[in-house]
Amino acid sequence: MNQHTDLAAQAATDLSHREFLVFSLGDEEYAIDILKVQEIRGYENVTRIANAPAFIKGVTNLRGVIVPIVDLRIKFRLERVEYGGQTVVIVVNVGTRVVGIVVDAVSDVMTLAPEQIKPAPEFGVTLSSDYLSGLGSLEDRMLVLVDIDKLLTSDEMALVEHAGDGA
Amino acid sequence: MDITDFYDTFFEEAEELLADMERHLLELDPAAPDTEQLNAIFRAAHSIKGGAGTFGFEILQRTTHLFENLLDHTRRGELRLRPDIVDTFLETKDMLNDQLDAYRNEQAPDQEAYERICQTLKTLALEEIGQALDGGAEPAAPAAAAAADPAPAPAATAAPADSPADQAATSETPAQDDGTALVVALIGVADKDRELLVEELAQLGEVLERRGDAQRHEVVLSTSVSAEDIEAVMCFIAEADQVEIRPCQSVAGTAPVTGTDSAPESAGDTAEKATAAPAPAAEPAPATPATDAGPAAAAATTADAGSPPPRQQRKTSAKPVKEASSIRVSVDKVDQIINLVGELIITQSMLDQTVSELDAAADPRLLNGMSLLQRNARDLQEAVMSVRMVPMDYVFSRYPRLVRDLASKLDKDVELTTEGESTELDKSLTERIIDPLTHLVRNSLDHGIESPEARLAAGKPATGRLTLSAQHQGGNILIEVIDDGAGLDRERILAKARESGLNVSDAMSDDEVWQLIFAPGFSTAAQVSDVSGRGVGMDVVKRNIQAMGGHVEILSRQGQGTTTRIVLPLTLAILDGMSIRVGEETFILPLSAVLESLQPSRDNLYAMAGDDQVLQVRDEYLPVVAVHSALDVANARTEITETIAVIVQGEGRRYALLVDDLIGQQQVVVKNLETNYRRVPGVSAATILGDGSVALILDIADLHRLDREKKQRRHHDTRGAHLLPESQPLTEDLSA
Numbered sequence: 001m002n003q004h005t006d007l008a009a010q011a012a013t014d015l016s017h018r019e020f021l022v023f024s025l026g027d028e029e030y031a032i033d034i035l036k037v038q039e040i041r042g043y044e045n046v047t048r049i050a051n052a053p054a055f056i057k058g059v060t061n062l063r064g065v066i067v068p069i070v071d072l073r074i075k076f077r078l079e080r081v082e083y084g085g086q087t088v089v090i091v092v093n094v095g096t097r098v099v100g101i102v103v104d105a106v107s108d109v110m111t112l113a114p115e116q117i118k119p120a121p122e123f124g125v126t127l128s129s130d131y132l133s134g135l136g137s138l139e140d141r142m143l144v145l146v147d148i149d150k151l152l153t154s155d156e157m158a159l160v161e162h163a164g165d166g167a
Numbered sequence: 168m169d170i171t172d173f174y175d176t177f178f179e180e181a182e183e184l185l186a187d188m189e190r191h192l193l194e195l196d197p198a199a200p201d202t203e204q205l206n207a208i209f210r211a212a213h214s215i216k217g218g219a220g221t222f223g224f225e226i227l228q229r230t231t232h233l234f235e236n237l238l239d240h241t242r243r244g245e246l247r248l249r250p251d252i253v254d255t256f257l258e259t260k261d262m263l264n265d266q267l268d269a270y271r272n273e274q275a276p277d278q279e280a281y282e283r284i285c286q287t288l289k290t291l292a293l294e295e296i297g298q299a300l301d302g303g304a305e306p307a308a309p310a311a312a313a314a315a316d317p318a319p320a321p322a323a324t325a326a327p328a329d330s331p332a333d334q335a336a337t338s339e340t341p342a343q344d345d346g347t348a349l350v351v352a353l354i355g356v357a358d359k360d361r362e363l364l365v366e367e368l369a370q371l372g373e374v375l376e377r378r379g380d381a382q383r384h385e386v387v388l389s390t391s392v393s394a395e396d397i398e399a400v401m402c403f404i405a406e407a408d409q410v411e412i413r414p415c416q417s418v419a420g421t422a423p424v425t426g427t428d429s430a431p432e433s434a435g436d437t438a439e440k441a442t443a444a445p446a447p448a449a450e451p452a453p454a455t456p457a458t459d460a461g462p463a464a465a466a467a468t469t470a471d472a473g474s475p476p477p478r479q480q481r482k483t484s485a486k487p488v489k490e491a492s493s494i495r496v497s498v499d500k501v502d503q504i505i506n507l508v509g510e511l512i513i514t515q516s517m518l519d520q521t522v523s524e525l526d527a528a529a530d531p532r533l534l535n536g537m538s539l540l541q542r543n544a545r546d547l548q549e550a551v552m553s554v555r556m557v558p559m560d561y562v563f564s565r566y567p568r569l570v571r572d573l574a575s576k577l578d579k580d581v582e583l584t585t586e587g588e589s590t591e592l593d594k595s596l597t598e599r600i601i602d603p604l605t606h607l608v609r610n611s612l613d614h615g616i617e618s619p620e621a622r623l624a625a626g627k628p629a630t631g632r633l634t635l636s637a638q639h640q641g642g643n644i645l646i647e648v649i650d651d652g653a654g655l656d657r658e659r660i661l662a663k664a665r666e667s668g669l670n671v672s673d674a675m676s677d678d679e680v681w682q683l684i685f686a687p688g689f690s691t692a693a694q695v696s697d698v699s700g701r702g703v704g705m706d707v708v709k710r711n712i713q714a715m716g717g718h719v720e721i722l723s724r725q726g727q728g729t730t731t732r733i734v735l736p737l738t739l740a741i742l743d744g745m746s747i748r749v750g751e752e753t754f755i756l757p758l759s760a761v762l763e764s765l766q767p768s769r770d771n772l773y774a775m776a777g778d779d780q781v782l783q784v785r786d787e788y789l790p791v792v793a794v795h796s797a798l799d800v801a802n803a804r805t806e807i808t809e810t811i812a813v814i815v816q817g818e819g820r821r822y823a824l825l826v827d828d829l830i831g832q833q834q835v836v837v838k839n840l841e842t843n844y845r846r847v848p849g850v851s852a853a854t855i856l857g858d859g860s861v862a863l864i865l866d867i868a869d870l871h872r873l874d875r876e877k878k879q880r881r882h883h884d885t886r887g888a889h890l891l892p893e894s895q896p897l898t899e900d901l902s903a
Binding site: 045047048049050051052058059060061063064065066067068097098099158159160161 | 506509510513752797798799800838839840841842843844845846847848849850853855859860861862863873
């Protein structure tokens, strides 16, 4: 871990380096642009919303603001979805919206140099590569860099009402 | 400080002035114009001109200048009003609005339109006043024509424009004014500030004389403004002890005040003074002809001509310094306060909940404090909410014009009356109600009220009546558009509905029939009423109103007229709610929708085809909607006799809503779900409960629709097995 921190400090001076918040879903490691992250909080007090997709856990009160909570583990079809002490909600800002995403754990803040970011290959149906900004390689680890803007405003997340899909 | 900081204030003020102007113009009776109204219109034009000059909005200034001249002739009876002149005035007012908008958007106003309106005004002035005035005015007329051309040099345009028809200013002669003369002494004021102060004074009245040295500089001012007001203005620049104001007593030194006889002399005098100090640009040349044409006021005009815009003079009678009784605050700030107060209320109720679990005897002071806090918080909330309230006049005031224009276009005779203009409504709602209301007014004029001939034939007075009214009823506001026109034609609506494939029957109640016109697709209906299709875009009206949390009702009698009633909540921010529990979840019902609640018994329940049930309440059979089935709530009571039936009404439809328990009534702060999420079927918004958790506020009408959809879907899924008849598409599905 120390090693990474050193790297981060070193790279922070270089503007082309980007910082990512790394979180885990099951055994996989994902990362999102740290500038999108508003805060990290525990998973609690979520009010269910009827007739919504299963991955939308409901809404919660974030200091007076009603914020929808999305469980990415359900969205990404992970086998084990448990709510425990480690389970956290990353509150992200997407455009003018505030959305909370449930993840298994938040591990790290990483700085990646441009050469560490590889283009994402075309793969699976569960997570279209449209929503990925690339794959980050860090020694023996691989981070899936999620374009959280694109993912959360996509039709399939059903978080945002798009023209024409009203009642 | 940058002068542009004041632009917004000017725009808003000018907009209000224009609205005032329009109102007066509309009320004006061309045959016997009310002098007060003419004065009011003149003053509005004058104030805008002054402001426009100050901020350097040249085109606006020149247009208002021409307009003002004409108005001045009108108010002095030199120009006889005719309906078409009033039309021209209204047109000018619209043009001023456009110009204002252009300046607001930092664009150049439409030059062509400007030239056209100037031409119109000038022609009017030439024709009318040319005849009215004696020959002396004739040679001046061409000069006026020249003035209207947007000549680049301000001095060139302003001077001739002022001179010809501009007897306008004459009436403003200080001597003729009610104003008194004051001596304002500036003691030990720096040169630079002194000039500023004198300019300020010139705005308040007529500077008759300046005397004294730098140490003690006296200004003789003829003004209707009180000494206190002058002091109030001066204190922006000078300290209180640097200014000394006393009434002018010296008769000899201040000839102008004595009266008109000495006017020519004083005119020259003042002209010299006015031009000498602050406006070196003014050439003496224009002063001479001006003095010939008009008496003392010429001084003012020359000063006008020469000085750059910021020195625009204001005549004394035009605008006395008004004490500010209100402040302008941006809506964002108000909303922020309202949000914060909402938070405060939630925190307070959270505390309240915690304290209520404590031993009451333990600390009576804490309990006292809590109840005090509760009261204060509530008062604060009410006070803050009232900030956002504006009178309905804000909305209604735009209809006289619309009705006037539309009636003349349609060759109809319509008298508009408005009632309850002072009824207050949340500002955000007033803005959103304008479009639907405009639509309804148009409909009433177009399709409701008949032509004068048809009306006479039907035994009604030729003049149709259109009434706009607003009133409070409980937590709602009722806004009605009432016409005494032909009314809706039940048969035709039914026929049309059949044609468009809607499921209707002759047995439908009138209310249900009227609701049909809100169905989308009904909008193109050809012959619902006499002219064309009432119901043009009525679905849009309904949708807009529903989006505001309200609903529309129609009362109509054939041959006697139609009343369209809009029922809206007073505010969208706070709701009187009833909290209910279903399973482990808490929901809020809007209290306004709740009629009563009761415990259903087997005897009153009747099964209908499929899994539908109806509940008999007294002599009424109400459909039953269970919250747990509509919203898939787990662990809810499914045995119907163990539940509580809340009788609710939404959009004119009544039904029994099954819930597990009633928790209680409370005021809740409405939080929009769509800010960060999306619309949820059956839910209108969310709120935050005392424990900090979120509860959904149910949308009564939408919940019924949702339940129906779900049941239909279930029917479709199981149809093969049960061979159930396909459920009938009911009318409400059309509006879904």
